[in-house]
Amino acid sequence: MLPDFASVSPETKADALAYLASLDDVRVIAGGTDLLVNMKRGELCSNVVDIMNIEELRLLSGDGTDIAIGPAITHAAISAAAMLNDLAGSLSAACGWIGSPQIRNMGTIGGNLANASPAADLIPPLLIHDTVLKIESQEGKREERLDDFIVAPYETSLKPHELLTWVCIKGLPGYREGYRRIARRAAWAISRLSVAWAVREDGDRFVDVKLAIGSCTPMPFRPRNVEKFLGGRKKDDHTIGEAAALVVEEIRRITGDRPSFAYKLPVVKGLVQKALRG
């Protein structure tokens, strides 16, 4: 049973922004798979704006490698979109793994971002696609890099009257992409650890490598120093081993030591090596 609240279901973005500007103690609901669970467990709010009826938030458009994804698009729709399969394979893969079929039919990319869980499946692939978020309110528009959007675990820069309107990513043609999540069961489980990668190779050399690690640090992150280290290097066991060690070092630098690292760090090492080897 949910606590009491009033809900509105606007059909245009303008109406949604108007509601967000005028209503007190308001939350945006899309798929509801995170918000309603939190509310059942005691989170309160007076007003809810349901954005799932807003057509313009469910569009997917591409212009070359610039892809704009509507925040109210479900995980199922993303994983089925051919354009994303071609240009953002790690994102497609993550959307095919998150939750269960039902959750994938309900949950949205915007919701996964706004919830900002350290274990969010979509964030590592979005990081390697240099995601920029477009945010609007009645006062105006702003853009923010995903790296800056998430300010702390479960906390974003989004203000109560603001609405995420586009998730803009850079497609990566010619990259070998993937997403791997580790969990305690084969499906429908929170990631204990995740790695997203996009690798461009030229024969036995790394040309460009993008990596992102989830569920290890307070926020999923890209070890950019490692990416830089790999650029142009020979693809051999030595380089790969060194890169994996650097990733682990970077995690330690961000978080210090944690009890869970006894497990996580050797696994990250193994997964990064696997990803780089292909």
Next chain:
Amino acid sequence: MYIGNEMNRIDALDKVLGRPVYAEDLSAKGALFGCIFRSTRPHAFIRRIDTRAAMASPGIVKVLSCHDIPGENLFGIIKKDQPYLAQDRVRCIGEPVLIVLGETEEAARKALQLIEVEYEDAEVVSDPFLSEDSTALIHDKGNLLSRRKVIKGDIEKGFKEADVIVEHTYSTSWLDHAFMETESGVGYPDSKGRIVVISSTQNIHYKQKEISRLLAVPEEKIKVVQATTGGGFGGKLDVTVEGFIALSVHHTRRPVVMRFTREESFLSNTKRHPLYIEYKTGARKDGIITAVKVGITGDTGPFASYGETVCLRAALHATGPYEVPNVHVDSRMFYTNNPVSGAMRGFGIPQLAFAHESQMDEVALMLKMDPFDIRMMNALKKGSLTATSQVLQNSVGIIETLRKVEPYWRKRSKKEDRAGFGLGCMYYGIGNTGVSNPANACLNITGDGKIALHTGACEIGQGSDTTLVQILQETLGLKIEDIVLVRGDTDTSKDAGSSSASRQTYISGGAVFDAALKMRQYLDEKGFYKGRPIREIYASEADKKLLEHNGFFDPPTTPVDPETSKGSPYATYAFATHMTEVEVEPETGCCTVKRVYAAHDVGRAINLKNVRGQIYGGIAMGVGFALMEEFVPGKSESFDNYYMPTSMDMPDVEVFVVEDREPTGPFGAKGVGEPALIPQAASIVNAIKDATGVRPFELPCHIERLKMLLEKAKG
């Protein structure tokens, strides 16, 4: 003709249509909703309870405490030591303190938040090893609930004869039954002045007795009906909602509905006992086991529930399905302030199978023997003496189950380094341990020419209704249309005992068979088998009492000796061998169970489809037990942090049914419900060792534990 086939379950049609009425689907006009206020402390004295704000909250009708109990505020299957509502002190988190009755669920749940209790914390006993000597007494007579020994032969001599000795310690964690339907029920006063409780349960007659003691009214004043039940696995054997509902109806004379949320179910339902098992095995060079010494320490939480049963059953089955001449088992069960543990599919034996099967593999390794051969060599057979010195005379199918998987074992080959194969064997005594545990069944001829079967056996999803009907059909040679099943109601049936200990096919089946034989003779005398219709027989019978035939079966057992456990605690045993293939990813610690070959001696499969269903379900639970399921007090709240296997975690399974018939069982049947689960985790663990070279000694061996073991082995 009617048994041994693939007959469809008689309840399946309703279930695929979504029509069955579970307790939560019942609605009574004007019903109150009852919620439980629970302890937030593991061990504390209650100094003050303030319910004024709750009582003043809109829609609240009553708040009941232990002082409102007219009869005895204690229940328990063996030892009555668990209060319905805490009296003066609480002994675990989640212990019920008050019942809040509201006009709606929302009103009642809101009022819960307004109750204030002042506690004075007491010393907490959280470790069973420290429990015995703790000055904090959970019960007046001390913190040891039960201690049982199994002594056979001369243990010292046995180890002297051994060429190799393997000694290890194993431990397991709490598990939740995770039945899909949470505990729920409805109660109301009926027109005869009785209290009726309809609930999700595994045992209606036991519940009737407990409610009668709770309210201090005769049993006839209480009627208990089983609603369609969404799974049990042992978790609906203890009184769950029934006592609270009956007490609430008693005080309000209004219908009352109760339904635990999933979070409440996780918090309050009994768990599988965590066991610590110190296991020492001695064997000769040729592979013959000479001695087994086992120390078992268990944690039952603050109340007995089925702790004594688990303590005893774990001890009796500690050697596994092998003939061991010298045995010494010391099994102790302690009270703690941890979650209440109780009955869960297998009563401690899945835990023991993990230990004894790991030991078998380790002995084989030391002797450079094939794990299959060492099992075959030591397996029980006709004439063998069990650990309790019971002579097995019939239906000893362990060797046959081994033979069924032997071809797959012999030709196993690792396609990849990371693959591994493991065996797990088990035996399991059917029915309750060394005590009378009868079932009744009653047949009568109805006016419209049918045979009505009255049974108190609870169908909890395992298929007992179908099995019992098939036994009846086979005995009488009747079509399904000629049979009416009247079940799950204390008004219309006599006690059939609980749906537990894999006993309903064997024991209730035996009672149905007994009644059916009498009915067959009667029908024969009346000319039915020469073509006279039943309707006519009914009409012509002047004394309608003669139309009724009662059946009874109580398996022949003897009590076990209190010091040595010598005796014949079970009339028959089920046997099984599982062979499991896993694949372990060394980088991550992920273990995938690929394939299982499961061979079970069930005596006789009354319904093959149901037998297979039990085995598949048991394997799923075994996968969970081995690899992912772990109830962590304070952390595991619901299915988002208690993982049980999904369809994608389930291996492919090949089932082999061995039918070494049990002469005392109906058409030779024994049982399969618990045996299906028992060897599975063991076979997974052995397969992990085969794949990786490391052996897990703690379950579940989830990804983190397995990876840490692999890292440690790397050095």
Next chain:
Amino acid sequence: MKIVSFALNGKKVSCEVQDRELLLHALRERFSIKSVKEGCGIGECGTCTVLIDNEPHYSCLTLASKVDGHDVKTVEYLGDAGLLHPLQKAFIEAGAVQCGYCTPGMLLSAYSLLMKNENPSDSEIREAISGNLCRCTGYIQIVEAIRDAAGLCKCKP
């Protein structure tokens, strides 16, 4: 309160719901559809599964107001005792039903799969029902049933 109008098992219906009301409760209480079960209330068990526009959703995490203008199906849509859907028949025949509590949701996930994929592989079947927990059956006979039914039925929207 809000008026929602939607198709429920092929029939147009309309009712007033609270803003915070969940589809699960609306179906059980306002339409007496008790086949939709609340196993956990947080979208982690699948017993409350319904089809919205032919795709499985958890009704315990779906606000009733969300189905306005949409199509909702529960197991009652599939068939009745006189005319069972091939999937229902296959569930009975394969022994895919034990306690029955997960069965309606399981059938709906299967139905949705067969609507999109007439000839699914075992791994596709397993994936399609991976959002529905079952504690009794170990899923094997459920997968068998769906495979058996796949050839026999046209699961049309």
